[in-house]
Amino acid sequence: MSESEGKAEALADAIEHGRQARRRLAEMRGIFKRIETERASQDEKWGPLPRAHGMDKWLAILMEEVGELSQAVLQMESHDKAGDWVANFEKEAVQCMAVLVAMVQQFRRQREEAKS
Numbered sequence: 001m002s003e004s005e006g007k008a009e010a011l012a013d014a015i016e017h018g019r020q021a022r023r024r025l026a027e028m029r030g031i032f033k034r035i036e037t038e039r040a041s042q043d044e045k046w047g048p049l050p051r052a053h054g055m056d057k058w059l060a061i062l063m064e065e066v067g068e069l070s071q072a073v074l075q076m077e078s079h080d081k082a083g084d085w086v087a088n089f090e091k092e093a094v095q096c097m098a099v100l101v102a103m104v105q106q107f108r109r110q111r112e113e114a115k116s
Contacts, residue, residue, distance in 0.1 A: 031094070035094055035098050035101060038098035039098045042098060049105055050109050051106065058103045062103070065092065065095050065099050069089070069092040069093055072085065072088045072089040072092045073089065075088065075089075076088075076089050
């Protein structure tokens with residue numbers, strides 16, 4: 001392979017890598033948007049942060065959501081075609097992530113308040 005062919009191949013590889021990175025970023029933005037929407041829904045339903053939850057309550061909430069995610073995974077693995085298992089799996093996964101985000105948000109705020 002000549003030097004110019006090597007450079008052309010390296011450039012083509014770099015361009016393809018950039019395309020793949022843009023696709024991954026777009027996909028992640030879509031997921032992050034769903035988490036943001038779910039967080040807003042949680043605040044609407046339960047009130048804005050901070051809530052009077054200690055770590056034990058937050059973990060109980062998270063474990064309840066993880067249980068629902070587990071059920072969705074089992075449904076997905078059994079290929080229950082009667083239900084919309086893909087949408088259910090994604091919904092439950094987003095709810096788990098949104099609870100984790102709320103936990104981090106609340107504890108950051110509490111840490112900041114403790115500093116002042």
